[in-house]
Amino acid sequence: MDIAGSTALVTGASSGIGRAVAIGLAKAGAQVVGLGRDRRALRSLAETGGVTVRHVNFESAGELQRFVEQSLPELPPVDILVNCAGSGRYGPLAEHSTEDIDRLLDVNVRVPILLTKAVLPGMRQRGCGRVVNVASIAGRLGVPNETVYSASKGALAVFSRALDAELAGTGVGVTVAIPGVVRTAFFERRGAPYDRRWPRPLPPARVARAIVRAIGRDQSEVVIPGWLRIPIWMQATLPSLYGRLERWFG
């Protein structure tokens, strides 16, 4: 995929990984439209150059629908969609309210699926395009106290895999990005800071570089950092050993 000269739509561009991806794609020559809620953060992103910004709150079904039906058709055709907006919630399942569960499933699963569905016809017609869904290692391994978040990211990853296979031969592809721990506002926002000494959180720019590279190479999956493939492999192949290690190391 040629990033230079393309148009990229990036959700969650106001913060963390999404902001770094928006800047990375703009540096690679894309015309970037960044979406988010925090108006001050969006203004600061726009000042970096190469990114125009739009305010959309995905928790409002009306705002999402207005964006898809009114704003999206006014944009240049989207060649790259990066679904990065996401929300977490830490704590036992019993402490998740119905609203928490709805929010996680809406923002992390329903919104990326609806946005993908909205840009796909244009991509297919032009015979070229890439959707990147930012899932999580939690969605691969399943993390205690993040049950609904893990389920939402697992669903997004499976959706990506299935759609990528469905689109084979069309020139349009889907990348699922599986980051480990990244130094962003995510942890404060989910209701619990990251307090482990290891693995050390990665800077969002490192994750963004891997995502931009994966787009350029038409990769279907990118795991960041790459060594996280070891626990993924171990859980799939040796689940009881993985379970014991998980209990020992947390």
Ligand SMILES: NC(=O)c1ccc[n+]([C@@H]2O[C@H](COP(=O)([O-])OP(=O)(O)OC[C@H]3O[C@@H](n4cnc5c(N)ncnc54)[C@H](OP(=O)(O)O)[C@@H]3O)[C@@H](O)[C@H]2O)c1
């Ligand atoms: N940090 C990690 O360790 C980690 C690891 C694996 C995967 N991830 C995933 O990476 C993605 C980005 O997270 P991050 O770490 O960069 O966290 P972050 O800094 O908190 O960024 C989250 C982004 O999502 C946007 N967002 C959340 N709810 C939204 C809503 N209802 N409507 C519109 N935008 C909304 C936020 O917008 P505003 O700021 O404008 O509200 C923000 O731009 C998420 O999908 C997350 O699940 C993160």
